[in-house]
Amino acid sequence: MSEPKTPTPVPAGDTYKGWVFKWTNYIKGYQRRWFVLKKCLLCVIWVLNSQLLTQAEMGHTCRGTINLATATITVDDACNFVISNGGAQTYHLKASCEVERQRWITALELAKAKAARMQAESDDSGDDFSSSSPPVAPGQGGGSQNSEVQSALRTLGSKVEDLSTCNDLISKHGSALQRSLSELDSLRLTGEAGDKIRQVTERATLFRITSNAMINACRDFLALAQAHSKRWQKALQAERDQRVRLEETLEQLAKQHNHLERAFRGAAQANATADNKSAAGPGKGEASDEDDDNEFFDAMEEAPEFITVPADPHFIISKGISALNEEPLAMNQESPSQELVPLKKRRTRISDKPNYSLNLWSIMKNCIGKELSKIPMPVNFNEPISMLQRLSEDLEYHELLDKASKCQSSLEQMCYVAAFSVSSYSTTVHRTGKPFNPLLGETYELDRRRESGYRSLCEQVSHHPPAAAHHVISDRGWTLRQEITVASKFRGKYLSIMPLGTIHAIFEKSNNHYTWKKVTTTVHNIIVGKLWIDQSGEIDVVNHTTGDRCHLKFAPYSYFSRDVARKVTGVVMDKDGKAHYVLSGTWDEKMEFSRVMQSSRGGENGTEGKQKTVYQTLKARELWRKNPLPEGAETMYYFTTLALTLNEPEEGMAPTDSRRRPDQRLMEDGRWDEANAEKQRLEEKQRSVRREREREAASAPHENYQALWFERCEDRITGEQVHIYKGGYWEAKDRGSWEGCPDIF
Template sequence: MSDAVVAKGQPVHGDPEKKGWLFKWTNYLKGYQRRWFVLSNGLLSYYRNQAEMAHTCRGTISLLGALIHTADSCTFVISNGGTQTFHIRAHDEVERQSWVTALELAKAKAMLVRAQESDDDDDNMAASHVGQSEGDAEDPSGIARELAARFHDLRTCSELVTRHGAALQRSLVDLEIPPSDTTKQVSERATLFRISCNAMMNACSEFMNAAAAGSGRLSRALQHEREQKMRLQEVVEQLARQHDNLERNVTGRSHTGGTGQNNEAEEDDHEFFDAVEGETGSHDDEINSFVIKVPVIFLEDRDPSDSAADVMGRAEAAPGADDTDTKEKELKIYPHASEVAGVVDSRPRRTRVPDKPNYPLSLWSIMKNCIGKELSKIPIPVNFSEPLSMLQRLTEDYEYSGVLDQAARLADPAQQLAYVAAFTVSSYATTSCRTNKPFNPLLGETFECDRMADLGWRSISEQVSHHPPMLAQHCEGASGWECWQEFTMTTKFRGKYLQVVPLGSASASFTKSGNRYSWRKVTTTVHNIIVGKLWVDNHGDMDIVGEGGAAAGYVAHLKYLPYGYFSKESQRKVTGVIKDPQGVPRYVLQGHWDERVEVAPVTSTNGDNTVCKTGKFTVAWERVPAPDNADRWYNFTILAAQLNEPEPGVAPTDSRLRPDQRLMEEGLWDDANHEKLRLEEKQRTKRREAEAEAEAAAAAGTRPPPGPAPLWFTRESEAGAPHLRHLYNHRYWEAKERQDWADCPDIF
């Protein structure tokens, strides 16, 4: 396969498991060419030279499900089923075997990770397996071919053992004449070892015969399953077409005044969505199920009428609060973002964005050919987006920053961690009704949000990497807290649903106490991608770990319960427990990620800490109701509506200045799509120019020019952390004050 064919591969990141020079077959004109290979995270990538690792990957092949077999003493072949094949030659037989062994080990690790992910999918998505693609099934004939390749390797090893054993016996005979007893003993052991190898080969041969006999039956069964899936896919396509026709008919009738049938269709939509987010059982049922999950078997003194303001008042007087600091200086408690409007810094703030235009477009016509592809590689028009970038969307995590303000006032690490846990849950509050995707930021794109005057915090975000897409964000609060996160993700599109799996980490630290906590976000799944009303579910386990100060060793275990068709639990439920360094439960948490979170102290436990008794539950976080008619403007909160509001003095790379996003907000979607294609092509052109410069430098034997680096974040390791992260370099706000944007790239 030529270099041009595999140039779509992405560079491999992370610590490499093996790297070195090998020869790769390119084409019949050039033959084998010397390339730098890197094996990491189940992927084998290659470059023309080591300098290209920083910016240009020539090709990548996944070892998951790949066939690896040797062609001769120095050559081996890697194939993933026909779409990609690498013919690679090593310098000698030893190097070839070293690479083959490393590849097999990496493949086994990748298959183990895939099996674990499949187990999670089976537990959480039991009702969604119909949409699985055919590529997920193992091909019995492919298994037989792989076993045959392994048997060929074993036979090669056996021949080597036989040849080297004979040479050893000859050497022993030549070593001492007449042969001594020791020489005879070694010779006999070598003969026994060769006989054992032959017996092993015979057993492997019998196993191969049995596998070949069974592969035919498995192939027929697999073919039957594939035919069933094809028929099911045809049914789904037919349903999608009927659904599109029905939507057009309903839309047409609604424009002419509406009919009873239209009202009936609307009722069906609402009825379906209620089934997704409706409550089941009484409030007592929720308590009992929470008891089993945490586990806590006795909860008392619960007051469901407690408001967030009541909780904050009690928390100030609660045992463990820092009374001394409260007497010396009363910290300001800032309001929630969605409760703020009016004038800020002598400038009026808007409270909404223009209404979303009605541009009908069939999702199925775009997505049906994208099953199995990475989401970042699907050219999605702005019709499926909202007029915010991912940088702005993640800034919404601080919608309820008042919870962190309250946590900054607490001296007890367990109580503080309980409020930090409530804050992490609050970041999912708007995802229940926000089904449109944000704009993917361009490399070097930034977004600042300075709400220090009214909300008590300011943040700066930057897109620091393009492959893989990654952004870094830093936020600081006037109450004495800082938050940081590095966000990247993987996606799984199965036709019926889309899963977004975050990979980055986040942390929060408090200046006064030095306490620091870190966590990773849970999985988000968007259901009914093809047919039906879109809805979102967040599910999985989250551990918030104390890493610094008095909080070291404290852990909050949160569980976001997945949606289940037959589950007795109320949907969107979150439960959790906060434990001290000795593993003793200190606080418990319960609530719903789209509504509210309550916390209660643990008053007593049994001997093994599996049975707990709790005190009174108080509200740590509660969602502010959505603005009126928010469904007409993308279900934005007031804060979300203000994020893209034009603001003077921001960096020229700020998302507010992105033209396609601005055109979409103004309702000019056709112009926005043209502008989006222009920006993406401009970014690709810059990347191609950088690759050409690097190739020219490599050919000339000079150091290639450095690739684009983040301006406001530096990739380094934190104190006590071994991994490199993009950390804020504390230069943005000073540059804004001077209006010094000379180093900002031209991306728009």
């Protein structure tokens, strides 16, 4: 007989119940038992299925109770806890997970506090303990406070009904009085009687006017009371929702606290094994296999690799160096992108993001450990651009490469190239949406030749693994190319995105050839809490022509760090290892550089007993700063000014261009249901085309597919197998000839 699925304890009325594992003895170990928390008593019941349990059966099957008023509750490990009522009764319990254990602890502590309070009240008033109000279940309001509110509401409701009845009576009797006076006036009496009747009629008219004013005031009061009643109900509901969110946050904090406890115990007992822990019986918790996961936000603060101090002014003067002359020449030059006026007015807005709610956990709970590209995700978690367009966003700060191309010194040029490598992450700080996975053969062009002097082309050259080739040529004397393969893993609590591939920047004038790779992107709080993104890792920007090198370090976010968040540091060195510039800043705001005048080994010890290098530097100067987001960006997926124009339709696009993709266009227009249906159609079409291609080339080892605008070859610098632009795209666009493009949409 299969065991029923373990339910998560859910508060129901004044009870809290669920399955918990109870330690029995060293032979049987932990046994599954059904526990019920009711009226400040914790009852253990031996049943096989909680659905067979009734109120009548509970008294017959209950094998033990603990009065929580005098009990002690202790936490032993991530999932273990102990409830003891002195020496007579002690329960060693284990929940199925940390969150479930925290729910039980919260419920037990609340019930214990309620029991102690009721016992104190009964001692003061002489009443019996059982006559007190029932215990408060988690997530429910206090009984006495709720009764007071309900009583006040009933009293107010009764008075409002009385006012409504008085309104009706005054209106009814006033109308009758007015009719009677009208009948008397119609008798046409003369003399003193007629004068008296007219006097009464005038007074009745005044009374009617006053009563009508009171009736209108009462009607306004009734309407106002009803309106405020709705507002109060909404406010009360908002408070309840806020309390639920706070409880969820508390559970998350408790879970993170448990991780920190386990990390501390693991550091203190590095030689202890998991088997020794599990063999210790009750009171000894088992280590969770989640310890193997890297939580960047739990990382301890790392010591800096070097220290910078202001250079001695006497040393600068003695060397005959002017601080003003140390600034790179290109810093004083205006950005070339400001020299030309755009020929086309680009759009500055897209449709606001609809408020669609969807349970992410229901979709991703069965996808832990899989690659993100293989998870069928609805467009609700996307942003309306493709991965090819996200690659093109690397050109947001192309003017850094424009300035680098004009540098006379290769070391100064390295500073701009390093700043460019950092600037590409500034667009991701608020961008928690996932870009569309490009279809095989999909392309994207970004022609800004007349505005900014460059042309960019991306093509999806492989589907499994997904890989995109990117080529940019600029009239300002530089070329950028890259082939990026994204490897991603969903870990349950966070999502890791590891870009694989090398980025190349070549400058025509100096013939300097730079290469670097991207760092790891981590999306935190996938299930609980607000999504946030972190970048962490190290980048080596290498000049293969001169041997210069820049080592950049992206510090992971840490709760314990006193340093600025999202920090990036780096050192520019020549081929002999001599430092010339120090870079510092953040990947979401700005980068600065300082000229190194002298370096030495410091007296402070760094990690593992190594001495830190101390750089004496000139005053830091700004190298790059992030552009402000457009107005209303929070309702437009936090797109930058460039990102808002990426999906704007243009004339002469290739039939495979991402801007022609129908599901992406429907999502941008806010028609998400249609976009989801269209996305499924396109994915099924791609799968059927691939099956047909594999049948035609059954001898191919993996996928017999040739890219249209890029050709596969060995990179002469890195030795990697990459796709290099072979030309012909822009010529085909000029001719308007797209015969070779596949039908993918």
